[in-house]
Amino acid sequence: xxxxxxxxxxxxxxxxxxxxxxxxxxxxxxxxxxxxxxxxxxxxxxxxxxxxxxxxxxxxxxxxxxxxxxxxxxxxxxxxxxxxxxxxxxxxxxxxxxxxxxxxxxxxxxxxxxxxxxxxxxxxxxxxxxxxxxxxxxxxxxxxxxxxxxxxxxxxxxxxxxxxxxxxxxxxxxxxxxxxxxxxxxxxxxxxxxxxxxxxxxxxxxxxxxxxxxxxxxxxxxxxxxxxxxxxxxxxxxxxxxxxxxxxxxxxxxxxxxxxxxxxxxxxxxxxxxxxxxxxxxxxxxxxxxxxxxxxxxxxxxxxxxxxxxxxxxxxxxxxxxxxxxxxxxxxxxxxxxxxxxxxxxxxxxxxxxxxxxxxxxxxxxxxxxxxxxxxxxxxxxxxxxxxxxxxxxxxxx
Numbered sequence: 001x002x003x004x005x006x007x008x009x010x011x012x013x014x015x016x017x018x019x020x021x022x023x024x025x026x027x028x029x030x031x032x033x034x035x036x037x038x039x040x041x042x043x044x045x046x047x048x049x050x051x052x053x054x055x056x057x058x059x060x061x062x063x064x065x066x067x068x069x070x071x072x073x074x075x076x077x078x079x080x081x082x083x084x085x086x087x088x089x090x091x092x093x094x095x096x097x098x099x100x101x102x103x104x105x106x107x108x109x110x111x112x113x114x115x116x117x118x119x120x121x122x123x124x125x126x127x128x129x130x131x132x133x134x135x136x137x138x139x140x141x142x143x144x145x146x147x148x149x150x151x152x153x154x155x156x157x158x159x160x161x162x163x164x165x166x167x168x169x170x171x172x173x174x175x176x177x178x179x180x181x182x183x184x185x186x187x188x189x190x191x192x193x194x195x196x197x198x199x200x201x202x203x204x205x206x207x208x209x210x211x212x213x214x215x216x217x218x219x220x221x222x223x224x225x226x227x228x229x230x231x232x233x234x235x236x237x238x239x240x241x242x243x244x245x246x247x248x249x250x251x252x253x254x255x256x257x258x259x260x261x262x263x264x265x266x267x268x269x270x271x272x273x274x275x276x277x278x279x280x281x282x283x284x285x286x287x288x289x290x291x292x293x294x295x296x297x298x299x300x301x302x303x304x305x306x307x308x309x310x311x312x313x314x315x316x317x318x319x320x321x322x323x324x325x326x327x328x329x330x331x332x333x334x335x336x337x338x339x340x341x342x343x344x345x346x347x348x349x350x351x352x353x354x355x356x357x358x359x360x361x362x363x364x365x366x367x368x369x370x371x372x373x374x375x376x377x378x379x380x381x382x383x384x385x386x387x388x389x390x391x392x393x394x395x396x397x398x
Contacts, residue, residue, distance in 0.1 A: 003144050005336050006324040010136035013317055017132035020309040024290035030302025034069045037299060038062075043072050043192075044299035050192045063128065064196050071195050073300030074307065075179050081278030082304045083179075084257055088284070088353075089311045090175055091253025094167060095355035096131070096318050097123070097205070098246035099362055101163055102239070105154040108143055115141040123202025130306075132313030139321045144328045152366045153235055153373075158213045160238040164245050166208035172249075174198045232373040236366075243363045247356055254353035257284070287312065315354035319345060322361035329365045 025031050037044045041052055054061050073079050074086045104110060104119040115138065126134040154160055178194040180186045186194070197204075261281045268276035277283065287308035288294045296302030323341060331338045341361070348357035 002324050002328050002336055006144070006320060007140050009320050010140050010317065013136040013313060013320075014133055017130065017136065017309075017313050020287075020290045020313065021130045021132050021306060024309070025302060025306050028288075028294055028296045028302055028305070030296045030299060030306065033296070033299045033302065034066055038065050038069050041065075043076075044069055045073050045078055046076065048188055050189060054193065054196050064199055067128070067199050068192065068195055069299060070303045070306065071198075072192075073298070073303055075195065076191075077181060079278070079300050079304065080275055081280075081283050082300060082307075084260065084279060085284045085304065085311075086307065088253050088257040089307060091250050092311070092353050092355040093131075093314065094171055095246045095250035095353075095359050096135075096314055097171065098163060098167060098242060098249070099318065099322075099355075099359055101205070101209075102154075102160065102242065102362075103142060105156075105159050107151045107153050107155060110155055114143075116143075120202045120206045123205070124200075127199050127202070130310045130313075132310045132317075135314055135317040139317060142321060142325075144325060152239075152369045153232075156213070157235055157238050158216045159209065160235070160242055161216065162209040162212035163242050165212050166205045167245070167249075170205035170208040171201050174201055174204060232370045232377070236370045239363075239366055239370075243359060246359050247352060250356035250359065251352040254356065261285075318358040319349075319354055319361075322358035322365075326361040326365045329368050 033044070041049055043050060052061060052065065054064055074082045077083065100119050100122065104117045108114075110117040122134065122138045125138075174194065174197060177186075178191065178198045180191065180194075182188050182191040261279050261284055264271055264276045264279035265281055270276075271279065285308070288305050290309070296305065323345060324336075327334060327336070327338050327341055331341060334341075345357045345361060348360050352360070
């Protein structure tokens, strides 16, 4: 029943995602303005021209040019409120990606070639179509399991260890680089190329993961690594490091953005010009209704609405996913509704952001399953110790 309810919710999210993202952006004029700027090979708002070739594949370059048109107003400093919102989105998005990467590595997914294991393809799809649409469809294929059958183990612990350096090198560094100010720090063409390169962060992440696992495997003997794969305590420690890192990635932008936004609400005189309006919570977190008939005045305004809805749908999708995964394992007797878990997710969301809350719920689920796995092997450990002790006694007696 949990799976059916969850998947019904996901399908509803995907349908609404199409309305809130693609249909709304088409009706409010955002896509039309994007096509106009893109056809002129000019950056929206500032009007500079830039090189059209990036990959030398015409169709792909045209598609990347459309993505550049959306993201340019977000990171060029002309819309401080949009830049702050994207800073928040990036921190929460990294936590979402870490959860997805972990899920794709698990025995129950990767070993069976489930859709959920194709995380790189998923990342490229949501970069192009929006995580608000692709996320719910992708997570439809994530199994729930229960306390005794939901294996949280991964095939190779080194793949989990590689998530942190791959995230830093493949996501965080490219995000920082594309946010650098031009022309004081980098040139216009460099900033444009960095924004276009950032669109491929799923590939950069996967490359970083492969390089790291290849490097680490040189230092591990196959015997030591095989033992590590079967030890719940060793895998739990690896997961704990990744979850802690992901929680920091979500919490730091969350706390910083909320602090700035609350200051603009209660102490607007601290901000020059219209920054108090730009950083107002309403502008950052409350999108325009896709049924309002509102028209975007600029590409930047339409992109702001698009990314707001994308972010909100990401929150809803991953919170629903984490809720049903956790309730099935930690609260198996509560049915599909657990007020206790609702309140915990709400409290975590206030402290760490919605994706921080989803991450903590999945962490809690994993710990319960790891505990169950350790209980399974404890009798075997005791039996092995008794056999070893008996064999030692027999040897001395001979």
